[in-house]
Amino acid sequence: MTAFLLFDDLVRATLREDLGLAGDITTDAIVPETLTASAALVARKPGVVAGLDVAIHAFRLLDPEMSVKIGRPDGAKVAAGDTIATFTGKGRALLTAERTALNFLCRLSGIATATSQLCAMIQSHKARIVCTRKTTPGLRALEKHAVRLGGGGNHRFGLDDAVLIKDNHIAIAGGIRPAVERARKHAGHLTKIEVEVDTLAQLEEAFALEVDVVLLDNMPPAMLSEAVKMIDGRCLSEASGNVSRETVAAIAATGVDLISVGWLTHSAPALDIGLDFVA
Amino acid sequence: MTAFLLFDDLVRATLREDLGLAGDITTDAIVPETLTASAALVARKPGVVAGLDVAIHAFRLLDPEMSVKIGRPDGAKVAAGDTIATFTGKGRALLTAERTALNFLCRLSGIATATSQLCAMIQSHKARIVCTRKTTPGLRALEKHAVRLGGGGNHRFGLDDAVLIKDNHIAIAGGIRPAVERARKHAGHLTKIEVEVDTLAQLEEAFALEVDVVLLDNMPPAMLSEAVKMIDGRCLSEASGNVSRETVAAIAATGVDLISVGWLTHSAPALDIGLDFVA
Amino acid sequence: MTAFLLFDDLVRATLREDLGLAGDITTDAIVPETLTASAALVARKPGVVAGLDVAIHAFRLLDPEMSVKIGRPDGAKVAAGDTIATFTGKGRALLTAERTALNFLCRLSGIATATSQLCAMIQSHKARIVCTRKTTPGLRALEKHAVRLGGGGNHRFGLDDAVLIKDNHIAIAGGIRPAVERARKHAGHLTKIEVEVDTLAQLEEAFALEVDVVLLDNMPPAMLSEAVKMIDGRCLSEASGNVSRETVAAIAATGVDLISVGWLTHSAPALDIGLDFVA
Amino acid sequence: MTAFLLFDDLVRATLREDLGLAGDITTDAIVPETLTASAALVARKPGVVAGLDVAIHAFRLLDPEMSVKIGRPDGAKVAAGDTIATFTGKGRALLTAERTALNFLCRLSGIATATSQLCAMIQSHKARIVCTRKTTPGLRALEKHAVRLGGGGNHRFGLDDAVLIKDNHIAIAGGIRPAVERARKHAGHLTKIEVEVDTLAQLEEAFALEVDVVLLDNMPPAMLSEAVKMIDGRCLSEASGNVSRETVAAIAATGVDLISVGWLTHSAPALDIGLDFVA
Amino acid sequence: MTAFLLFDDLVRATLREDLGLAGDITTDAIVPETLTASAALVARKPGVVAGLDVAIHAFRLLDPEMSVKIGRPDGAKVAAGDTIATFTGKGRALLTAERTALNFLCRLSGIATATSQLCAMIQSHKARIVCTRKTTPGLRALEKHAVRLGGGGNHRFGLDDAVLIKDNHIAIAGGIRPAVERARKHAGHLTKIEVEVDTLAQLEEAFALEVDVVLLDNMPPAMLSEAVKMIDGRCLSEASGNVSRETVAAIAATGVDLISVGWLTHSAPALDIGLDFVA
Amino acid sequence: MTAFLLFDDLVRATLREDLGLAGDITTDAIVPETLTASAALVARKPGVVAGLDVAIHAFRLLDPEMSVKIGRPDGAKVAAGDTIATFTGKGRALLTAERTALNFLCRLSGIATATSQLCAMIQSHKARIVCTRKTTPGLRALEKHAVRLGGGGNHRFGLDDAVLIKDNHIAIAGGIRPAVERARKHAGHLTKIEVEVDTLAQLEEAFALEVDVVLLDNMPPAMLSEAVKMIDGRCLSEASGNVSRETVAAIAATGVDLISVGWLTHSAPALDIGLDFVA
Numbered sequence A, B, C, D, E, F: 001m002t003a004f005l006l007f008d009d010l011v012r013a014t015l016r017e018d019l020g021l022a023g024d025i026t027t028d029a030i031v032p033e034t035l036t037a038s039a040a041l042v043a044r045k046p047g048v049v050a051g052l053d054v055a056i057h058a059f060r061l062l063d064p065e066m067s068v069k070i071g072r073p074d075g076a077k078v079a080a081g082d083t084i085a086t087f088t089g090k091g092r093a094l095l096t097a098e099r100t101a102l103n104f105l106c107r108l109s110g111i112a113t114a115t116s117q118l119c120a121m122i123q124s125h126k127a128r129i130v131c132t133r134k135t136t137p138g139l140r141a142l143e144k145h146a147v148r149l150g151g152g153g154n155h156r157f158g159l160d161d162a163v164l165i166k167d168n169h170i171a172i173a174g175g176i177r178p179a180v181e182r183a184r185k186h187a188g189h190l191t192k193i194e195v196e197v198d199t200l201a202q203l204e205e206a207f208a209l210e211v212d213v214v215l216l217d218n219m220p221p222a223m224l225s226e227a228v229k230m231i232d233g234r235c236l237s238e239a240s241g242n243v244s245r246e247t248v249a250a251i252a253a254t255g256v257d258l259i260s261v262g263w264l265t266h267s268a269p270a271l272d273i274g275l276d277f278v279a
Helices: A003-019 A025-030 A050-060 A091-121 A140-149 A167-172 A176-186 A198-208 A220-231 A248-252 B001-021 B026-029 B052-062 B090-123 B140-149 B169-174 B176-186 B200-208 B223-230 B248-252 C003-019 C025-030 C052-062 C089-120 C139-150 C167-173 C176-186 C199-209 C223-230 C248-252 D003-019 D025-030 D051-061 D091-121 D140-149 D167-173 D175-186 D200-208 D221-233 D246-253 E003-019 E026-028 E052-060 E092-122 E142-151 E167-173 E176-186 E200-208 E222-230 E250-251 F004-020 F023-031 F050-062 F091-121 F139-149 F167-173 F177-188 F202-209 F220-229 F248-252
Strands: A036-043 A067-070 A082-090 A126-131 A164-166 A193-197 A213-217 A236-240 A258-260 A273-278 B035-043 B065-071 B083-090 B128-131 B161-163 B194-195 B213-217 B236-240 B259-260 B273-278 C036-043 C067-070 C084-088 C128-131 C163-165 C193-197 C213-217 C234-239 C259-260 C271-278 D036-043 D066-072 D084-092 D128-131 D164-165 D193-197 D212-218 D236-240 D258-260 D273-278 E036-043 E067-070 E083-090 E130-131 E163-165 E194-198 E214-218 E236-240 E258-260 E273-278 F036-043 F067-070 F084-091 F128-131 F163-165 F193-197 F214-216 F236-240 F258-260 F273-278
Touching: A003 A050, A003 A091, A003 A140, A003 C003, A003 E003, A003 F167, A025 A091, A025 A213, A025 B161, A025 B169, A025 B176, A036 A091, A036 F258, A050 A067, A050 A082, A050 A091, A050 A198, A050 C003, A091 A140, A091 A248, A091 A273, A091 B169, A126 A140, A126 B236, A140 B035, A164 A176, A164 B026, A164 C176, A167 A176, A167 A193, A167 B026, A176 A193, A176 A198, A176 B026, A193 A198, A198 A220, A213 A220, A213 E222, A220 A236, A220 A248, A220 E036, A248 A258, B001 B052, B001 B090, B001 C067, B001 D003, B001 F004, B026 B090, B035 B090, B083 E200, B090 B140, B090 B248, B090 B273, B090 E026, B140 B259, B161 B176, B169 B176, B169 C223, B176 B200, B176 D212, B194 B200, B200 B213, B200 B223, B213 B223, B213 D167, B213 E258, B223 B236, B223 C139, B223 C223, B248 B259, C003 C089, C003 C139, C003 D084, C003 E003, C025 C089, C025 D167, C036 C089, C052 C089, C052 E163, C084 C139, C084 E142, C089 C128, C089 C139, C089 C248, C089 C271, C089 D175, C128 C139, C128 E273, C163 C176, C163 D025, C167 C176, C167 C193, C167 D025, C167 D091, C167 E163, C176 C193, C176 C199, C176 D025, C193 C199, C193 E003, C199 C213, C199 C223, C213 C223, C223 C234, C223 C248, C223 D200, C248 C259, C259 E067, C271 E214, D003 D051, D003 D140, D003 D273, D003 E067, D003 F004, D025 D091, D025 D140, D025 E236, D036 D091, D051 D066, D051 D091, D051 D175, D051 D212, D066 F236, D084 D091, D084 F258, D091 D273, D128 D140, D128 F214, D140 E250, D164 D175, D175 D193, D175 D200, D193 D200, D200 D212, D200 D221, D212 D221, D246 D258, D258 D273, D273 E200, E003 E052, E003 E092, E003 E142, E026 E092, E026 F163, E026 F167, E036 E092, E052 E067, E052 E083, E052 E092, E083 E092, E092 E130, E092 E142, E092 E273, E092 F167, E130 E142, E167 E194, E167 F091, E176 E194, E176 E200, E176 F023, E194 E200, E200 E214, E200 E222, E214 E222, E222 E236, E222 E250, E250 E258, F004 F050, F004 F091, F004 F139, F023 F091, F036 F091, F050 F091, F067 F273, F091 F128, F091 F139, F091 F273, F128 F139, F163 F177, F167 F177, F167 F193, F177 F193, F177 F202, F193 F202, F202 F214, F202 F220, F214 F220, F220 F236, F248 F258
Parallel strands: A126 A258, A164 A193, A193 A213, A213 A236, A236 A258, B128 B259, B161 B194, B194 B213, B213 B236, B236 B259, C128 C259, C163 C193, C193 C213, C213 C234, C234 C259, D128 D258, D164 D193, D193 D212, D212 D236, D236 D258, E130 E258, E163 E194, E194 E214, E214 E236, E236 E258, F128 F258, F163 F193, F193 F214, F214 F236, F236 F258
Antiparallel strands: A036 A082, A036 A273, A067 A082, B035 B083, B035 B273, B065 B083, C036 C084, C036 C271, C067 C084, D036 D084, D036 D273, D066 D084, E036 E083, E036 E273, E067 E083, F036 F084, F036 F273, F067 F084
16 A cells, blocks of 8 residues: 555656656657557566556656556466457657556566465475565565565565674674674664574574574485475575576475575566557 | 765665665674774686776775775676785675675676677677667666776667657657658757667668668577668668577677667676685 | 656655645734635737646645636647636635646746747748657746647656757767767667767768768858758757847758747746636 | 856756757767867957856866966956857767756857946946846846946845835835835845835825835836935935936936846847867 | 755655664564554643654655544644654554654654743743844754744854854954944844944944944843843844753843743753554 | 764765855865864763764865874763863864864763763662653764663664654554563564553553553653552663652652653753864
């Protein structure tokens, strides 16, 4: 519900980025100002829709009267050829906002689609796919939302909402124990603490400190299984590193609670969606 | 040279996106304020560097005294293991800005790398790889620059800097001729005109109107060859659609002048680069 | 159509510039909050209207329900005494936004008017009046649009949308040839190249390089005529420098394609327009 | 002293307005990144300098190391050919910021020059030239400062810093007395009250209410003289309307305290200043 | 009337400050998107309402269709238990904007309430309570307005709208006379001049210079009385320093015109107002 | 360390709020531009310093060369008369930024001081004082930091960083169980869940759901003691409501873990600090 406030400025800025000072000189020259037209967002490939509200906002910033009929809302699966939404309004607005609307919609749907695919590969396991802070500058809120629409969960939204002690923090603190102790002293009562471990010995150490989550970094499945056994449900376990469509099922089979995947937000290919004018 | 003005606000906003209101609660708890440290940006995979100036700016916004030794500048090729740059300054600044710096650097280097790979595949041909307006919202200037660092060229930066008459414009105008005539009347004397054509008949029509560039959309190589022959150097030809690592050489071999590739900016995978603390 | 996005922030900021923190202390003291009134924008001098949409936006930011009846739209000629538009709405909004609305409308109409006057003086010639980048900081998009409403054309909108090689570039490059060659190598396929020349010898040199436009700087009419003859239609010619109401006809008579005029945007006097309350 | 905070954002935005997304494609192509150069701001016409600090800021935003030698500071008179300032720094910065720097400097110096000329015409009288709120959107603070540099004074900076009761306020209030009474009740103890009057009868009425200033609107000199005699120094008198180089001396001779001139800020021609590269 | 422009950005930014990137995760999880609800702003303590328009704007930014029934408008007195306004709209919007709306409303009403209390204590005297520039960063316009709603007046809105010569200015100038003379020379014709004096000797000196207001700083009532007698109505007198609920009546009884109170805006306790859901 | 990015824009905006368009007309008139001066921030009352870095930034925005000698840094206790910091630089900068610097410093130090006083009253107990989201619009990050400097802790920074289920959420969900279940399903693995309870029966219910924290709202000390006994260390307990200097010790004595206090950020009086010029 609060999304509008979070993306209004971003969509305006993106339209301005495309318009420059002279505006859409092609459309302004060719399309009569009063022409009304209809156009449909159509999936060219199968996937999961995300960012439709943002796309709609882009069109409406250029034509507040633009009407929309939604075929497949945010979070819905689409097959190639499915109509996601149909717009009717000023022809100029449709053509001028097209690229901005698609740049948001295709990227976010690509993220939701990749997330959905990974989730499907591990559905017989308890593990949950979560995204990381490896997001596109300026788009984190939207990308994190797209991961949820695809069935995944969110890791930290920023450096501020949980403690995640990584290898460099441990090295600087001189060990896991002093790192966790300093963090616990500093953190608020509503802040969870997660520690990254590379070995089972480190896991043992973190474990003794009663942290909320352990991040098992770059461990092969066999080692992950052993780690999960050691943990025995007393804290959450997160597997990280080398997660791909090929490896995700084996990782999930180790029994970890969470599998974090950076490439969902930094390298998932855009979903191919086009805008077709309707006669 | 003018880049600073173009990305200063963006980097500040991206750091704020990661910091929230509470800041980096892990680092603030664990790392002493006065600790000085060194860390190196190291390529984990081979590629082309882009966005190093942006990454440097991110670190310096948190520590203006941060010193940098550049190993591989923007535009340079890197092998896995190569050090791109080494930073020395406040340990907190290194840890807190790490993700922001990498989110820019990995994305932009990924674009430069993919561009470079495509360019290498067609180096025996005259065709040039160019990117499109299918860019990430807010990052267009940086992404277009990354394409250049990878050896490619830029298509339009926005709707404002050239006329590109697409299928929907033609349909609305009632043909190529009226579309081009309206555009020519509207356009300034420094504005070039490009027309998208789907068939050789359309090409003929556009051609007679002396447009500057024809966009040959989704044509198979044989048809492209025929188009190039028809054009015979009297205007520029651009091939678009279905350009992949597999198809690009065959397309270039047709003799087209330009090959535009949307996925360079919307779906090129990030280049894997890490920040390693130096003992 | 896209204008709203381009001037919304500007009009809000201009109203705030006038309101300060205390607002319109005169109107707030004297005019009852519920008073409805009507007022008309009336031309005090003849000219061409430009900026009416901006003026309307200023009033509506203070009273979204403000109704408008347009008498003479953007681009229309007005005689002294003509009513451009009549507004009905909150009396306070009319009085408080009056100066902001007029500051935009009078300036932009002044530019359109001066442009229109120059165009009328050369209507028997093919030359087109174009404006330059000598615009008011922050108002370039609006001022360029006003020139079009007055019948003129636009030169570059910025440093980014065409190459214009000037004397200093030539001096640094060590000649016209190296300058043009560097620019051509750097420029995209949709970017035109213009070169400024001061002598016929330079013209010859530029000409041989097949540039798109030559800027004939500060040449007297006789020299311009000779230049036009030399060019013989093979590229566009632009006359620049010392263009005034007195000289423009003679310049146009030389046969140049374009006459660029800096003072249209930096020194055209505002058109006198007032806001008259209607009983 | 506080000027920097007031124009920093404005100069940045103006440079961005000129750079677009692609930047200065001519300079970037032709001028080597490491080239150092010198260039001088030279007056082409006589006048008064204003906005030099803004121009310097424009150059330094692109090259923070740019050195400046000031020849004629803000407020100084210049003859044609005088060097205002000489800059030494990156050649690219000089060329890219040139237009932005000049657009500020020429406009503001034009205002200072026109003000200075009017002031010179009335120097044997006590009247002071003051500017109005008819300023360029976004530039009010700078333009008001330019008027002062030219020897003039400032009227209200906005709707918030003094009460100015105009004809429409009087009409709505039902007379001068109720208007002044409402304003006095609303205004703070540090707020002065000025009333616009069109007739001597109105003057009498305003006068009886002990307002701080009366604005004598569009009165011919003879009537102004009579008004001044009536006032007899008991409040300030301001003449407004039809003030030109031709009429200003006669108006000043009537003995009014202030002469307000809208065109100083909305229609004063820019002062011709150029940037000459120094060998 | 102009308030909307003055607080729209502020309320948006404050909502974003509370929402972060993830938004209201409690409400989004628990409250169905389609649920409609009603809730009332209810005073828990007696006071004066201020900021209701701001609170309404906060709710409407999250639900533009939110309906409002106002019980006690801005400026009204409320008893504990009084309903200030009742809202009906999306349940999520009510819960998510609640804290933002209350943070504005309670603070501003606290200021209005404290002002009203002080005013009541001196109502038999002519003195007026005025606030200072000791306001909350970013909220000055709203806080100054709240003081007026509570029955007080406003001192300067900023450093720009009147001259106030303080002790340090006098020390630097080398005396009251040179300070006032420099200020008078610099100030516009609509700018009043106030001088801070600490002793009756200084008062005498200021007085002779015909300043508009004297600020009698930190004087005990007896000395204030003497000062008022000396002034004898020839300029305004302002008492400042040590103004509390305990001292204000005695200060007013001295006959001063104005009593300025910094703590009204920097330390007045918030008025306790809650949002109660209506069954 | 990251603070600069979080308050730079805010301090600039606050200075602009005070400067308006005309700037500090008193100081500009009276103080020579080249005058150097020294001034000291001196506590007039005892307390705890917070916001000194913000105050320093305000002075340096007007004089980047301003030197500072810190006497009592952020977090330090001060007695009346203690010098917090001494500044040497442009006299104009000291006078013009004085109010902005003090408005931040006094407010934030007031919060730190009040926090410190409450903490001192409960130091023999384990309870920790924490602040709420009842902060000043725009200042939350700074105010939360001030609470920490005073020895307290922070509750949620926003609606996004933890789940806090309040009475209205429970009512809408139809009970504590469904509310907690919905929240747990929605929340990320690093998000803690807190539930507000008004009765011991509700406590029992929340308790069974293994929430992380229970907020014991408005319970008298005896009931709090009973609640603490029931909880028996199995989750954190937070007391809220009616916390004052008079009641805080009794509340802490009940053994609760946290005591949240809204008025620390919305109603703590500013600490009296002045700027004294040094001869």
